[in-house]
Amino acid sequence: MRRRDFVKIVAGSVAICPVKVRAQQSEQVRRIGVLLAATSDDLQYQSRLRAFGQRLAQLGWSEGHNLRIDTRWGGGHAELTRQYAAELAALAPDIILASGNATVTPLLQATRTVSIVFAVVADPVGSGYAETLSRPGGNATGFMQFEYGLSGKWLELLHQIAPQVKRVVVFRDLIGGVAQFAVIQSIASSIGIEVNPFDMRDAGEIERAVMAFAHSGNGGLIVTASAFANVHRELIIALAARHKLPAIYFARYFVDDGGLMSYGTDLVDQFRQAATYVDRILRGEKPASMPVQAPTKYDLVINLKTATALGLMVQPSLIARADEVIE
Secondary structure, eight states: OOHHHHHHHHHHHHHHHHHHHHHHHHTOOEEEEEEESSOTTOHHHHHHHHHHHHHHHHTTOOBTTTEEEEEEEOTTOHHHHHHHHHHHHHTOOSEEEEESHHHHHHHHHHOSSSEEEEEEEEOTTTTTSOSOSSOOOSSEEEEEEEOGGGHHHHHHHHHHHOTTOOEEEEEEOSSSHHHHHHHHHHHHHHHTOEEEEEEOOOHHHHHHHHHHHHTSSSEEEEEOSOHHHHHTHHHHHHHHHHTTOOEEESSHHHHHTTOSEEEEOOHHHHHHHHHHHHHHHHTTOOGGGSOOBOOSOOEEEEEHHHHHHTTOOOOHHHHHHOSEEEO
16 A cells, blocks of 8 residues: 555544544434332423423434433332432432432432422522532532522412311421421411311321311311422312312322312423433533522412312402412
């Protein structure tokens, strides 16, 4: 081979190699873990995951092509969720998507190195997941559902739609629910309402607690944000209707399913936004410097059909304030 031909071949290979390397990098399969505090047949969570996947596809990520997703469903069971958190952390994925405080807490106990993007989390600073909203400082960032201070709004709205209520049972879990109850309790005396917590564990306990509470009159119900409330939402809504208890919930899908009233943010959109953070981390950004995003809008939804069944006359001023009224 003549020298000048050899030089041409070497020069050509040098020019081609970076292109090949870039092509190989672009086709690299990245791994995402997903931990959800629901069951796999939960239609609400299925819609959230669809929104997440659709947004990822718009950003150039496709499962089976350049993305692998490992999903675990905790079903509202604390021990199972802890087990899955440890399992996903051991897989060492590029990122773990977490939904709700019930999943983020065990994930951060399992790993401080794997990047975590969360959605539907109550007060991540107060929960210890982030140092500040603007600079989380650790391996987790994402989208918050509300700050704990919002919890007091549920009691105020319940009092407005059902002023006869003098006693309220507050359904909570032992992760974010304690702080939510503390805020509700702090304003209860100023409204003249007695509030009592109920720690949700299983369906039997929920049913017995509601039956015992409903024996006395002038009762109402607040369902705080938790995985347990989501798993048992059909039962809770049915019990509130059966025992004529005015109730307010943290998410609108409770109202879609027959609940009286909700005040909260768009949870499906949080998963859509979470996909943008996943994309940014996959492209090299670090969660420590990616600000936690807070909702800019909360929606008040009222089910007038349920209000009528409960014998409530909803004030026109409250209806005017609602973002949506279901008739």
